[in-house]
Amino acid sequence: MFFHIVLERTMLLHPRFFGPKLRDTLTHQLLQDVEGRCDGKNGFIVAVTNVDPKGSGEITSGTGMVKFPVSYNALVFRPFKGEVLECVVTQVFKMGFFAEAGPLQVFVSNHLIPDDLTFDSTQEPCFKSDTGEWRIQKETEVRLKIVGMRIDATNISAIGTIKDDFLGEIRDDATGT
């Protein structure tokens, strides 16, 4: 799920950036620091929409660096258990497949793949139905449901299932499996 939230951060700025473009530098450095990062609480920070330095900086004794408290608006992607996502399959192997929803990587183990889809590695590795109607291979778009998540300080790994109604391969001409 995506959220637009206000976050805060204390930036450390080197004295050489002091000057007329201090704010620009601050913004630029903030974007560099936080965009694309993941933290356990808020999920993936997809984009920073607004930067608002709060107050004046404070020179730290000893180093000469300046601490700027900055608040910013950010678009974050926070996956939840039970959430249904649309992903792109990146890798298929015997034990299951990996799919990506933006920054989030989801693993679907073969237990969570419908029983009528079997692994086939004769050509490109894929899970396909006996009739050949359904085929999950690399670059296939799938709809899956997150059933398990592990949130580290810097990463989120998720486990998905396509073993439910309306999950699985997404086709333009069909409304689901």
Next chain:
Amino acid sequence: MAVTEPYRKLIKLYARAFYDGEMLAPSPSDKPKKGKSSRGLAVVVLDTLMRRQWIKEEELAKDLQLHAKQLKKVLKVLQDEGIVVRDSRKETVLRDPSKPPRGAKPDDVKAEVKAEIGLAHEPKPPKPPGGADDGEDEEAPKPKYHTYTYCSIDYALALDVMRYRLLRARKKLRDEVDDKNVVQEYVCPGPNCGAKYTAHDAAALLNFDDHELHCSRCDTVLIEDSADLAKMDIGTKEDNERRRRREAVKDMLARIELQIKPLTDQLEVVRNLPPPVTLSLSEWVLQNSVMQQTLGSADGKEDRKGHVPTHVPLPFMGETQVKVEIAGAGGAAQAAPQEEAAPLKQLPPWMIRQSMTNLTAEQRGEYALPPGVKEELVKGEPKPEPEVGQFAVKPEPGLVKEEPADPEAEQRRIQEEYAKAYYAAYQESLRKAQEEAAVAAEVREDNGVGLTAGLEAKAEEEGMEWEEGPSDAGAAGLDVRIQEQEEGAYDDEEWEEGGTADALPGQDVDRKQTEEVLHAEDDLDWEEGG
């Protein structure tokens, strides 16, 4: 405390439900040996344990006619499973001089146990009778400590473990049926790895060469962890494996429910019954001390026959109780009488300052002692050079005042006077020492050159030698000359008093002759040297 019947029944059912199989083959790598089956062993052990409380493992082994090692293994398993508690305790083993030798058949259980233990723990082999070391055996037997392990059933713990176990078993099967175990687990089949991973680790474990999950430790290809269920029920892998497995698991769950029905019923029965209290070993020993005493009196009969009781339990003094009191109103009130009671400690002199006015005489080290003792104390002060301390002159008793007005000043004055007297005595002693050294040098000289008046008797004895001496005069003369050169400094001083060496008045004919000979040689030597 008597174990209630429902709990006995529960443990019996539990043992038969879960511990009916092989006990001592925990890993498949252990090859089962013929004739060493441990099938149903736990049931027997638990049934026996149920009729007792704490029991020594050796005795249990004897009762069950099992090998102690085998029993220990079973008990270890049961301990790990949370049914049995084990505890060890030190007891004295009195070494019995009339102990039967190794091959002899022991009379009673205790003797046998002791023999086993003794053999296992004795560093020295049994001494041959009539050997040289027999005297040692004749001495009173020394108490020897040995640790005995006791075991007992912990009903409360067993009940909890049982409930949890059933819960987990059912949950696992139900999850399998409902496909709820979404986080697939993988296990490393490596021979000595056995690492477990979950599907969360899959991204890190995936090998891009063969598209398999590899163990991060030993690089073996991982397998799915539900293999145990699959192995049991599924014949072919390809043929709709998961659907069949689910059927099988459903069936298994039904069968399990049916089979453990008596156990679950019994669990319902004991739900509202308090489990039998399992005492800790020390509590049990305390409780049974009366029994132990009666046992001890039974052993007393043997004592008369010359035997010594083999096991003397250590007296149990009760649980250690530590009482911590925070220093507060109550604590201070209690501490005060203690301070009064304890004598004040003497402060070292270097710690006493002028500002410390509230010190008592005891703290200053001034005890109200009779004058004689006080002098002793003063004399007893450390001396700077203990090796010449024998010459030190003790200060006169009159120098020490009986009742000093200002204790500090008085002390200082005493010390100064003592120091003066001491240094005077030391100088005196130095002078004496010099004089004595001079005398000693004289004596040495005389011993080397010839003989002094004080040593006439000796000289007479040695005179014979000296008369013969000139035969090897060369060597003797050489020795003398060397000594003279060495002690020349002394010679000059000392010989002035009694005249020169040449002018020394001879008192003995023998000596004179010897001297003449020696001097003749001396003169020669000196001339040569000159």
